[in-house]
Amino acid sequence: MAEMKTAAYICTGCGIGDVLDVKGLEGAAKKDGKMAEVKTHAFLCNAEGVQMIKDDIAGGVTHLCIAACSRRAKTEAFSFPGVGISRANLREGVIWVVAEGSDHDEVRQEMAEDYVRMGCAEVKKIVVPGGNVKQSSSKRILVVGGGISGMTAALAAADAGYEVVIVEKANALGGFARNLVKRVPFSGPYAEPQPTGIAEMAAKIGANPRIKVHLSSTVTETAGAPGRFNIKVAQESGAVTEELVGAIVQATGFTPYDINKLTELGGGQANVVDQAGLEAMAMAANGGAIKRADGKEIKSVVFVQCAGQRGSGGNGNGTHLEYCSGHCCATSIKQAMYFKDANPDVDTVVMYSDLRVPGMGEDFYRSAQQKGVIFTKGKVAKVAGGASCKVDFNDLILNEDTSVDADLVVLATGQVPNAGVNLDDWSAVVTLADGGDEAAKAKTVEMKKGSVLNLEYRQGPDMPQFKYGFADSHFICFPYETRRTGIYAAGPVRRPMDMMQAQEDATGAALKAIQAVENAEKGRAAHPRAWDLSFPTARLEGCTQCKRCTVECPFGAIDEDEKRFPKFNEERCRRCGTCMGACPVRVISFENYSVDTVGNQIKAVNVPDQFEERPRLLLLACENDAYPALDMAGIQRLSYSAYIRAIPVRCLGSVNTIWITDALSAGYDGVMMMGCKKGDDYQCHFVKGSELASYRMSKIGDTLKQMGLEEERVITHEVAITDHERVAKLINDYATQIVEIGLSPMKF
Amino acid sequence: MSDLNTQAVMRYKNSFLKEVEERVEDGYWVKMCMQCGVCAGSCPFGPHWEHSPQKIFMMIRAGKRDEVLKTDSMWMCTSCYNCIARCPRKLPITHIMHGLANYSYRLGLSPKGQPNQAIARLFWNNAIKSGRVNELTFSLAMYFKDGIVQGIKNSLAMQGIGLGLMKAKRLNPMEILGGHTCKDKGSIHKMIAKAREIEDRRRGLA
Numbered sequence: 001m002a003e004m005k006t007a008a009y010i011c012t013g014c015g016i017g018d019v020l021d022v023k024g025l026e027g028a029a030k031k032d033g034k035m036a037e038v039k040t041h042a043f044l045c046n047a048e049g050v051q052m053i054k055d056d057i058a059g060g061v062t063h064l065c066i067a068a069c070s071r072r073a074k075t076e077a078f079s080f081p082g083v084g085i086s087r088a089n090l091r092e093g094v095i096w097v098v099a100e101g102s103d104h105d106e107v108r109q110e111m112a113e114d115y116v117r118m119g120c121a122e123v124k125k126i127v128v129p130g131g132n133v134k135q136s137s138s139k140r141i142l143v144v145g146g147g148i149s150g151m152t153a154a155l156a157a158a159d160a161g162y163e164v165v166i167v168e169k170a171n172a173l174g175g176f177a178r179n180l181v182k183r184v185p186f187s188g189p190y191a192e193p194q195p196t197g198i199a200e201m202a203a204k205i206g207a208n209p210r211i212k213v214h215l216s217s218t219v220t221e222t223a224g225a226p227g228r229f230n231i232k233v234a235q236e237s238g239a240v241t242e243e244l245v246g247a248i249v250q251a252t253g254f255t256p257y258d259i260n261k262l263t264e265l266g267g268g269q270a271n272v273v274d275q276a277g278l279e280a281m282a283m284a285a286n287g288g289a290i291k292r293a294d295g296k297e298i299k300s301v302v303f304v305q306c307a308g309q310r311g312s313g314g315n316g317n318g319t320h321l322e323y324c325s326g327h328c329c330a331t332s333i334k335q336a337m338y339f340k341d342a343n344p345d346v347d348t349v350v351m352y353s354d355l356r357v358p359g360m361g362e363d364f365y366r367s368a369q370q371k372g373v374i375f376t377k378g379k380v381a382k383v384a385g386g387a388s389c390k391v392d393f394n395d396l397i398l399n400e401d402t403s404v405d406a407d408l409v410v411l412a413t414g415q416v417p418n419a420g421v422n423l424d425d426w427s428a429v430v431t432l433a434d435g436g437d438e439a440a441k442a443k444t445v446e447m448k449k450g451s452v453l454n455l456e457y458r459q460g461p462d463m464p465q466f467k468y469g470f471a472d473s474h475f476i477c478f479p480y481e482t483r484r485t486g487i488y489a490a491g492p493v494r495r496p497m498d499m500m501q502a503q504e505d506a507t508g509a510a511l512k513a514i515q516a517v518e519n520a521e522k523g524r525a526a527h528p529r530a531w532d533l534s535f536p537t538a539r540l541e542g543c544t545q546c547k548r549c550t551v552e553c554p555f556g557a558i559d560e561d562e563k564r565f566p567k568f569n570e571e572r573c574r575r576c577g578t579c580m581g582a583c584p585v586r587v588i589s590f591e592n593y594s595v596d597t598v599g600n601q602i603k604a605v606n607v608p609d610q611f612e613e614r615p616r617l618l619l620l621a622c623e624n625d626a627y628p629a630l631d632m633a634g635i636q637r638l639s640y641s642a643y644i645r646a647i648p649v650r651c652l653g654s655v656n657t658i659w660i661t662d663a664l665s666a667g668y669d670g671v672m673m674m675g676c677k678k679g680d681d682y683q684c685h686f687v688k689g690s691e692l693a694s695y696r697m698s699k700i701g702d703t704l705k706q707m708g709l710e711e712e713r714v715i716t717h718e719v720a721i722t723d724h725e726r727v728a729k730l731i732n733d734y735a736t737q738i739v740e741i742g743l744s745p746m747k748f
Numbered sequence: 749m750s751d752l753n754t755q756a757v758m759r760y761k762n763s764f765l766k767e768v769e770e771r772v773e774d775g776y777w778v779k780m781c782m783q784c785g786v787c788a789g790s791c792p793f794g795p796h797w798e799h800s801p802q803k804i805f806m807m808i809r810a811g812k813r814d815e816v817l818k819t820d821s822m823w824m825c826t827s828c829y830n831c832i833a834r835c836p837r838k839l840p841i842t843h844i845m846h847g848l849a850n851y852s853y854r855l856g857l858s859p860k861g862q863p864n865q866a867i868a869r870l871f872w873n874n875a876i877k878s879g880r881v882n883e884l885t886f887s888l889a890m891y892f893k894d895g896i897v898q899g900i901k902n903s904l905a906m907q908g909i910g911l912g913l914m915k916a917k918r919l920n921p922m923e924i925l926g927g928h929t930c931k932d933k934g935s936i937h938k939m940i941a942k943a944r945e946i947e948d949r950r951r952g953l954a
Contacts, residue, residue: 355782366837369780374765374809377783397783397806 007037011044011068028113033120065119084126088119092634107642121604127591129534131523142245147175149251149491152506190363223456225571226486227520246517254415254492269385300347303332307411327498328412420452420462539587549579554688576686577654615669626674632724641735653689750856773847787831822849879930
């Protein structure tokens with residue numbers, strides 16, 4: 001890049017010029033910020049102001065600091081590709097949050113000048129990102145699994161103009177739904193079971209020139225990264241085909257829970273079947289009277305809901321599945337209708353404790369009641385199969401133990417995801433194998449046979465699993481996202497669901513896959529920083545090969561090369577900076593976000609000396625939730641302490657402890673961090689960032705002690721984007737607390 | 749066991765739900781109950797019923813014929829309509845309760861001496877006799893329904909109110925002689941007889 005030419009632009013609009021001393025700001029930019037050019041404009045984001053900046057860029061300015069509103073505001077006006085930009089937040093960050101009145105003039109001005117200095121310091125360390133070097137870019141999409149989810153995803157992607165490859169284990173498309181007589185209604189009036197439409201879908205796929213189907217095949221290897229996944233597809237015969245794809249949709253569905261394990265509910269006995277078993281019987285009946293295996297026409301049937309589901313809340317001994325599979329109530333209703341529609345005199349009893357019919361299922365439930373299906377609220381104690389079945393149960397309404405006889409008992413068993421290898425189990429075995437354990441080595445080979453994707457990732461052959469073994473999902477904020485960039489889970493492999501939800505899910509996953517291939521082609525990050533052209537690089541000469549970055553990267557983006565140095569797969573990287581925060585020797589950085597861009601901002605702040613009796617507090621705020629909440633506090637004109645200096649970070653996971661120790665050594669009186677919720681119901685956009693940050697900060701106490709500082713000087717909060725009132729209060733409380741503790745001894 | 753009851757048992761065997769659907773006013777709604785319990789929770793008399801409407805619906809589905817028809821629960825309904833107003837499935841619960849009470853009475857299974865049942869019967873008899881309710885004879889019939897001694901006691905207990913009503917001209921002692929009636933009593937009797945015949949035919953009670 002040509003020589004750096006800097007410029008600062010100070011906007012005096014939106015009241016900035018009215019309450020701040022603009023001359024002082026200019027001075028800060030010129031003298032401390034060392035900007036070559038400093039310009040003031042009364043309305044910087046209007047056409048004239050923007051044109052002024054554009055003219056300067058044409059005149060050679062390469063790095064500019066815009067001191068105006070928050071970086072989250074006016075993003076379109078202040079978008080200048082090809083130059084380094086920093087934003088000093090004078091509006092939401094200063095004039096809207098510092099209490100009004102001349103009493104506060106001094107601290108307000110101090111704060112504003114600091115933000116100008118910080119913006120100038122930051123921009124000088126920014127390198128304009130050039131984008132990821134493209135290695136190859138395939139826009140094809142691989143769909144693993146040819147059931148209703150997989151077929152829906154394939155058709156959606158093909159209709160959008162993308163080539164699709166489907167890999168299906170069975171010898172025909174359709175998956176679980178292929179064996180259903182009818183499906184739960186998915187369109188109005190939601191009163192009768194509807195045809196599955198599987199054959200039509202399969203025919204549509206067969207006729208679509210953009211879709212290639214591998215039947216009786218499995219994926220035996222997945223190597224590479226978004227935009228360049230190399231897939232090996234092996235047929236049953238052993239023939240291997242290679243496919244180059246850009247993104248993957250994993251729609252591997254579910255397997256019904258093994259009914260034979262439900263011995264307490266008669267599983268394994270004659271005339272006790274699961275829902276799949278009943279579908280087979282109904283299929284054989286072909287609309288006529290449904291008959292048992294022994295040929296007897298069924299005159300009475302009991303459906304036992306939540307069989308081996310919902311822990312002790314469902315039926316069974318509570319040792320089976322912990323969760324509700326969501327579809328089974330509606331499925332049993334549908335199956336009861338098979339009987340009622342063939343012969344209204346068949347006694348059909350659905351035994352439930354909590355009937356749950358998502359979507360428009362209430363209409364379907366009512367329709368079944370109208371047809372005379374009996375719904376009994378009861379908890380089953382025992383099921384006896386055989387020629388004459390008997391269900392002993394506790395009637396939960398009448399509170400009595402009783403029983404009902406039936407020709408057939410149907411157990412509504414749950415969905416078990418086909419999510420492949422559990423990575424926790426995997427890494428335990430791999431650790432043993434790496435230690436030379438021969439049995440463990442053999443076990444890894446055995447485990448890999450159960451893998452779906454066979455990823456050539458150091459983290460293991462499949463995507464991480466979420467609770468109860470379901471494929472990964474950013475459950476609360478971005479349900480389609482997984483921790484394997486470019487690989488998206490859809491359908492019941494991701495969470496229990498019915499066909500309607502699976503189809504919706506598949507459409508979403510197809511869209512995510514399309515985004516992934518498009519971003520990969522442009523050399524950009526994937527969600528949630530989809531515009532970001534920067535990518536991490538490591539100064540390997542300083543690397544100590546500690547492997548923290550490779551282990552802590554939530555997305556498996558970092559491998560190790562032959563020499564055990566970190567090797568970045570940029571297309572897999574989500575640009576969260578967790579590796580940067582992890583690196584103890586600080587060799588990892590992004591062009592526009594590094595230890596220096598933030599470190600320089602920290603240093604640029606004027607820290608009051610011991611005689612001024614004003615504390616200086618640093619706030620590292622996650623840009624995803626905490627920083628917007630701070631902006632919102634400004635928009636709502638909630639005032640908070642003017643002692644704070646907020647720096648947005650990509651994720652708390654990217655916070656390198658050097659920032660904290662540097663700040664404290666420089667005389668800051670406290671460091672506050674605000675990130676997203678961690679734990680099982682995490683809201684961290686990068687899944688593990690806030691958790692890792694919290695872990696790292698739990699260790700910082702020792703460092704503080706060595707420095708002779710109180711532990712309270714570093715504090716971390718979990719903040720949601722809606723917490724604007726709370727963030728203001730947290731800052732104020734913290735400022736009060738620090739004043740009580742006293743000024744930092746490092747100032748003296 | 750009454751003949752009607754014997755017939756009903758023969759006819760419906762173990763399908764009490766079907767019997768209720770066909771023979772009880774609004775009984776076909778019973779299968780639509782989703783057992784949420786809002787009716788039971790809304791009933792101001794809730795704690796005083798042996799079985800809440802929710803339970804009665806469940807008992808009907810479970811085929812507990814005798815227990816449902818012999819309980820005094822339905823007779824406890826005061827027709828406040830809270831349950832109807834709140835039922836998310838829009839079941840006419842009050843009407844079903846009265847329908848069940850009426851049906852059990854027709855079969856001769858309703859609990860003997862149940863006070864609400866006695867009042868209902870006295871009111872009906874009084875009203876259809878002349879086409880109007882004679883408040884004086886209706887009150888006296890109520891007071892004396894448990895015998896002369898209890899009747900005198902009841903009358904004495906209520907004499908203050910009675911005298912007050914007379915003073916305010918709200919009660920005419922001459923009504924005891926039969927009082928005023930509708931213009932065409934005979935036609936009213938015929939109408940009621942016809943209505944009953946139609947209703948019984950519809951319900952299979954003829």
